[in-house]
Amino acid sequence: QKEVEQNSGPLSVPEGAIASLNCTYSDRGSQSFFWYRQYSGKSPELIMSIYSNGDKEDGRFTAQLNKASQYVSLLIRDSQPSDSATYLCAVNMGGTGAGSYQLTFGKGTKLSVIP
Amino acid sequence: NAGVTQTPKFQVLKTGQSMTLQCAQDMNHNSMYWYRQDPGMGLRLIYYSASEGTTDKGEVPNGYNVSRLNKREFSLRLESAAPSQTSVYFCASRSLNYAPSYEQYFGPGTRLTVT
Numbered sequence: 446q447k448e449v450e451q452n453s454g455p456l457s458v459p460e461g462a463i464a465s466l467n468c469t470y471s472d473r474g475s476q477s478f479f480w481y482r483q484y485s486g487k488s489p490e491l492i493m494s495i496y497s498n499g500d501k502e503d504g505r506f507t508a509q510l511n512k513a514s515q516y517v518s519l520l521i522r523d524s525q526p527s528d529s530a531t532y533l534c535a536v537n538m539g540g541t542g543a544g545s546y547q548l549t550f551g552k553g554t555k556l557s558v559i560p
Numbered sequence: 561n562a563g564v565t566q567t568p569k570f571q572v573l574k575t576g577q578s579m580t581l582q583c584a585q586d587m588n589h590n591s592m593y594w595y596r597q598d599p600g601m602g603l604r605l606i607y608y609s610a611s612e613g614t615t616d617k618g619e620v621p622n623g624y625n626v627s628r629l630n631k632r633e634f635s636l637r638l639e640s641a642a643p644s645q646t647s648v649y650f651c652a653s654r655s656l657n658y659a660p661s662y663e664q665y666f667g668p669g670t671r672l673t674v675t
Contacts, residue, residue: 477662479662479663479664481666487668487669488650488666488667488668488669489603489650489666490666491663491664491665494663533602533603535664537662545662546591546608546610546616546654547605547608547618548605548662548664550602550603551602552600552601552602553602
């Protein structure tokens with residue numbers, strides 16, 4: 446059973462701080478990793494994707510991937526109250542089988558940025 | 561370019577009634593998905609269509625049927641609604657043309673209540 450684990454939170458950080466969100470996954474063959482942001486009552490919005498070990502930066506967001514440890518994280522620098530949302534980690538196994546079409550989602554971490 | 565659209569946005573059904581949730585995408589994506597999201601359960605895959613003409617079961621297919629009408633449209637049908645199907649339903653799509661990108665893009669969702 447493929448699993449993606451996240452701390453449910455809530456994670457509270459003060460405005461301007463760095464928020465660190467973590468995710469572990471069980472399938473060692475996983476190849477593609479995604480972070481979605483979901484505001485209350487809205488649909489998930491893709492904010493970052495990462496496919497190789499290391500860091501990937503996009504504005505205030507940095508995704509970090511360590512396949513050996515089966516660990517992916519999202520850092521949000523200079524956190525703003527508008528970043529308050531639930532962040533979903535999603536993993537795709539890749540390859541050519543049925544699993545290659547599917548994403549497995551974690552249950553999400555709720556982030557609250559305090560002004 | 562509207563992305564992924566879903567209708568209706570809200571629906572209330574009585575137990576035993578049937579309905580069809582509609583989804584369309586204008587991104588020329590090959591794969592389409594139906595998820596449900598319940599508090600504490602995260603996003604769970606109901607059915608997906610890897611490409612036009614194919615459909616496959618996901619994690620929670622019981623009580624649902626799907627139709628991939630054409631490349632753009634993917635509908636979800638509840639034949640005899642049950643209170644356990646009260647949920648928020650999201651449609652998503654993904655292009656196979658940009659591997660290893662397996663990014664999925666979500667529609668705005670349908671909030672369904674079954675009484």
